Amino acid sequence: MKKNVLILGASAPIAKYSYEFLKNDPTVNVTLFLRNPDKVFDKERSIIGDAMNLDDLVHAMKGIDIVYSCLGPYNMVPLAKHVIKAMNQNKIKRVYWMATLGIYGEVDFNDEEAVAELGDYRDPDTYLGDQRIAADLIENSHLDFTIIRPNWLTDKEIVEDIRIENRNGKSYIGEISRQTVGKYLATLINEPTTHMYDSIALTAKEKIHE
Numbered sequence: 219m220k221k222n223v224l225i226l227g228a229s230a231p232i233a234k235y236s237y238e239f240l241k242n243d244p245t246v247n248v249t250l251f252l253r254n255p256d257k258v259f260d261k262e263r264s265i266i267g268d269a270m271n272l273d274d275l276v277h278a279m280k281g282i283d284i285v286y287s288c289l290g291p292y293n294m295v296p297l298a299k300h301v302i303k304a305m306n307q308n309k310i311k312r313v314y315w316m317a318t319l320g321i322y323g324e325v326d327f328n329d330e331e332a333v334a335e336l337g338d339y340r341d342p343d344t345y346l347g348d349q350r351i352a353a354d355l356i357e358n359s360h361l362d363f364t365i366i367r368p369n370w371l372t373d374k375e376i377v378e379d380i381r382i383e384n385r386n387g388k389s390y391i392g393e394i395s396r397q398t399v400g401k402y403l404a405t406l407i408n409e410p411t412t413h414m415y416d417s418i419a420l421t422a423k424e425k426i427h428e
Contacts, residue, residue, distance in 0.1 A: 220247045222281055223407055226269055226301070227288035229257035231373075232316065235400025236286065236407075246407065251278045269297050275304035284407060286314040291345070294352035302359045311362040312410055314403060319367045319419055321350040324389040353417065364406065365417035369394045377401050378422035385417040392421040 223240065225233050228250035237260070240246050250264045258264045267274030269289050279285065285305055289297045298315070305313060319325055320339060327333050337344020342351055356363050367389075374395040380402060383389050399420060406412055 220245055221283050221407065221410075222247045222249070223284045223286060224249045224251055224279060224282040225286050225288065226251045226275075226278075227290065227316075228252045228264070229254065229259075230288040230316075231396045232368075232371075232400045232403070233286075233288035234259065235397045236288075236403045237400075239401050239404035240407065243404075243408070249278070249282065251275075269300060272300050272303055275300055276307050279304050279308040279310060282308065282310055284312045284314070284410065285310060286403060286407065288316045290316070290349075291318070292348065294348045295342075295355065298352035298355040302355065302361065305361060312414075313356065313361050313363050314406065315353065315356045315363060315365045317349050317353045317365050317367050317417070318346070319369050319389060319421075320346050321353055321367065322385075322417075324387075324419070325391055327391070357417065362410075362414055364413045364415075366399070366403065367417060367419045368399045369419065369421040371396050371399070378424070381421045381423045382413075383419040383421075384413075387419070389419040390421065394420055394422045398422060 223246055227233055229252045240248050251267055253268050255266050265278045267278055323339050336346045339346040339350045341347040353365050369392045372393050372395045376395055378398045
């Protein structure tokens with residue numbers, strides 16, 4: 219039986235890579251949800267809508283088994299609240315939520331520019347703080363969640379070997395390609411119990427700076 223997967227924020231590069239790995243999978247039926255009609259890349263599978271509009275999300279999730287969110291990267295708290303509400307209304311349980319490394323204070327950003335850009339994960343008015351609260355909402359939602367925390371993202375056209383650290387594991391500054399993250403998410407969708415109820419950090423093995 220096919221799994222009906224809805225990719226939210228489908229025009230995001232990671233989401234597009236996941237789609238490329240899933241589109242010919244006979245066990246998966248992919249629906250793409252995106253806001254900008256100019257960014258549609260598969261008209262037959264696409265739904266145009268705004269994730270800040272609850273009705274749009276509720277409509278898009280009808281008949282869906284798995285929600286995979288690449289929404290963001292800003293205003294994550296209201297987006298998370300809408301995703302949770304729409305999933306509950308449609309009685310959907312499985313969600314993959316794209317966040318970022320650093321939301322638990324699990325790494326030390328030594329670069330002053332990075333610190334200024336990302337902010338403190340304990341401050342809700344910063345990038346990391348917003349991401350942290352949204353991830354906490356997903357974690358406490360009673361959904362069957364997996365939170366994905368990629369390291370610094372690159373545009374390399376390569377699928378790398380990855381190191382995975384769970385919610386309580388030690389994380390390191392490093393890099394990972396968007397293509398690698400997209401491929402791994404496509405793999406997880408076919409293994410729906412893997413890393414359920416966990417928040418995992420992803421880093422390319424050869425790019426870890428310990």
